[in-house]
Amino acid sequence: MTQNYLDADVILSIAFRVADAAAIETLKWFRAPQLLANNKLQAGYDPVTQADWAAEYAMRSVLDKFCPNDAVVGEEEQDKLGTSGLSWVLDPIDGTRGYMSGTPTWGTLIALNDGVSPVLGIIDQPYIGERYVGGLGHAFMERKGVRVSLQTRATSDLSDAIIFTTFPEVGSAKEAEAFRAVADACK
Numbered sequence: 653m654t655q656n657y658l659d660a661d662v663i664l665s666i667a668f669r670v671a672d673a674a675a676i677e678t679l680k681w682f683r684a685p686q687l688l689a690n691n692k693l694q695a696g697y698d699p700v701t702q703a704d705w706a707a708e709y710a711m712r713s714v715l716d717k718f719c720p721n722d723a724v725v726g727e728e729e730q731d732k733l734g735t736s737g738l739s740w741v742l743d744p745i746d747g748t749r750g751y752m753s754g755t756p757t758w759g760t761l762i763a764l765n766d767g768v769s770p771v772l773g774i775i776d777q778p779y780i781g782e783r784y785v786g787g788l789g790h791a792f793m794e795r796k797g798v799r800v801s802l803q804t805r806a807t808s809d810l811s812d813a814i815i816f817t818t819f820p821e822v823g824s825a826k827e828a829e830a831f832r833a834v835a836d837a838c839k
Contacts (some may be wrong), residue, residue: 660788666718667762667774668783673710674744674760675778678703682779683754699748704728707744707760715740737767746775747818756780757818810837 681687681703692698708728715724723734726742740762745751747758756779764772764787772787783794784802791802807813815838823831 660790663764663772663788664785664790666714667764667772667785669718670711670714670740670742670762671760671774671776671778671783673714674707675776677707677710678745678751678758678760679778681706682751687752689748689752699752700728701745701748701752703751704744704748708742711742711744711760711762739765739767741765810834811839813838815839 681701687701687703689699689701692700705728708726712724712726712729712732715722719736719738719740721734721736723736723739724732724742725739726744728744741764743761745758746761750757756777758779759775759777762772762774762776763770770787772785774786775784777783781795785792785794786802792799793802794800805813815835817831
């Protein structure tokens with residue numbers, strides 16, 4: 653970490669506040685009949701809703717209060733430069749189409765980068781009440797205040813591994829070819 657005034661517990665506490673702020677906004681609009689969406693693309697379809705904007709604003713407000721010198725990279729607003737060496741990466745609603753459709757297949761993504769690499773990642777799924785945390789010495793899922801440790805399976809053979817993704821077409825043609833090679837070898 654480049655900031656010595658923030659230890660892992662403090663960072664985790666701030667990240668949870670960021671997730672909680674997003675949850676208030678996303679849950680307010682989830683399955684609401686008045687949910688409005690715009691298309692961010694000229695060609696194709698990449699939706700953004702008022703819930704995306706409200707949640708990212710709430711997330712940034714928490715970071716402005718607790719980490720005013722950190723950079724923030726968000727999906728809906730302009731990047732904020734920082735001086736601390738830390739960068740927060742925010743996606744207020746990952747799975748906007750599912751969100752708009754009323755399915756509980758969306759979540760909020762939060763990452764923290766120390767200037768070299770990611771050091772913390774959180775997947776928060778407020779509708780189903782699960783939060784997944786990895787980094788800073790932690791790997792757990794939390795539900796209703798109960799933490800369950802996460803770990804990979806003890807599989808040593810790729811043919812015994814299970815692979816799952818909802819969006820394998822992300823990336824370059826070379827990355828897609830590599831993904832298919834791994835996926836073809838897995839269950």
